[in-house]
Amino acid sequence: GQNIDQPTEMTATEGAIVQINCTYQTSGFNGLFWYQQHAGEAPTFLSYNVLDGLEEKGRFSSFLSRSKGYSYLLLKELQMKDSASYLCAAISGNTGKLIFGQGTTLQVKP
């Protein structure tokens, strides 16, 4: 079957670092996305990993291990505006369909 798991909620302090984990099981895996979603708004693209390793983009980095079916999103120097839901999504097969996890709601506190 297809399944994506990520923690439901996390809390972190402004200025700190937080790591949001995601494990996945999909048929015909072809890459993993991370999206940020503020309440009531559309998800916005953060990162895409298809090869093993770390992709760094400013304060955000994303890691993928295909052999372990595991990814994480790393947020550094947390800001209050980073309070949002973070969605992990894997591409299934060759259709381009994205299978989403339930999302991790991150609350950044002063």
Add this chain to the structure above:
Amino acid sequence: DGGITQSPKYLFRKEGQNVTLSCEQNLNHDAMYWYRQDPGQGLRLIYYSQIVNDFQKGDIAEGYSVSREKKESFPLTVTSAQKNPTAFYLCASSIGGMNGYTFGSGTRLTVV
């Protein structure tokens, strides 16, 4: 600027009525998708279309219908057969294959 537009942003309907949500894109994307999001949950796929005049059911298609008569448009009809239609509906498009999605701003449907 290219983008994907959903309308309306908020929609209220009485129970038992069909309602159609609009989704238009001018990105020249072949693939379009409809997702439903309930509070505190991730996105669940309702229908998707990879090419004009063709579409496939997603994981929760029951009570919904779509059409894809034009490349730019992928309207979703929520029928009276959908037992719990109140939700946030997101439309997305993609050039297909291994590329990610561009999302619309969403329509929040409330059935009273």
